[in-house]
Amino acid sequence: APQRAARQEAFDTQALQRLDSAHFLHPFTDHAALRKRGARVMVRGQGIYLWDSEGNRVIDGMSGLWCVNAGYGRTSISQAVYQQMETLPFYNSFFNTTTVPAVRLATLLAELAPPQFEHVFFTSSGSEANDTIVRMVRRYWDLMGQPQRQVIISRRNAYHGSTMAGASLGGMDGMHAQGGLPIPGIVHIGQPHYAQEGQGMTEAEFGLHAAGWLEQKILELGPDQVAAFIGEPVQGAGGVIIPPVTYWPEIKRICDKYDILLVSDEVICGFGRLGTWFGCELMQVQPDLITFAKGVTSGYVPLGGVLVGSRVAQTLIEKGGDFNHGFTYSGHPVACAAALENLRILIEEKLVEKVALETGPHLAATFAGLASHPLVGHAESCGLVAGLNLVRRKGDTVHDCEHFDSAHAVGMICRGHMFDNGVIMRAVGDRMIVAPPLVITKEQIDEMAERIRFCLDQTLIDLRSRGLV
């Protein structure tokens, strides 16, 4: 009944847009530009589809913001949330107290995570989780009697959140330019971006080469100054950058050699996105800490956290005393109840296996097919993330395509055609990316690909009329 009511409700889109631009400062948005255009008002979701206030149906190729893994419209999650709110909407976990959903979720996460993880620290977002990482690894080295180990090494074009520490760990120049970032003790190395940096090497050679930048940086800083290395198994917001298979094992070897903690930021890659519960499993590395958020609740309510491996956990527990860190909503019972039901769905519907065996390979084949389009230089995928590069002229390899002038913002032009024609893709420069809900079927992948191809055609016509191709 509530769903029917939502469907029948008529929305005054223009009035909503006026109020939106009068009062709502959106994240990562040019407000003057948005005011001219007006925000699209999303009102309902079901499965992989969204509806806007004008009644248009859209395929959500981005799972909201890489998070709605179980798809929209899961009434069992809303019921779990409702029941928890009726029973105990909130209690903290600070002063020797706990709540049933938080205990159950911590236990389930320890079961799902790789074997070295028995403990979890809860937050409400990925950014808070990465702030927790910074404080936790520095605390760890204090307790280990090496307080000078302060520096955390990250990568350029990484995304680790928008708080002071999260944005500092991230390697986005545009973010560092606002607010005096990065904070001290965070440095960056190059990213394992074969298409951009691997000219003259095979992918396997480039993977080792890019991992070598970590060793160089460690030696430059002095190994006894370095606390940790952090990276996303597949860089998400940076543009779905899938590293060569040689990269992560070499990173792990280098971290071990210098006794440096390895942190896997799995805010996007966790909970089935790559066809494994955690992306580090696909990359065959054993990190010491894992950051998670998003897919743990499929975004139905905010929840994030840090999975703490035995090396750090034992030290914090046995030597640590108070760890003076935490949030009001650490282990929020309603968020934990949502996560428990969401994870039950992922397990019972075997969605992670489905990505590995069925929909992931189908998306890979589909994107390989899209690479035949005259605008597409190359396409790649990993599990249920995929990206394709828009180029001015195709080449024989990823290194000899002719690119568009970035000033023409071709990716944004293409994204506009997608948005107007019922499919949401994200543009990162001229790279178009998707990360659909894990419930997407093979038929729906075909439907999405058909629309993408149509929109690529529309983009090509548009670029011709602007004289850009």
Ligand code: PMP
């Ligand atoms: N880490 C990664 C890898 C992310 O992709 C994100 C968000 N896109 C974050 C951290 C930050 O998470 P949040 O937006 O929940 O703070």
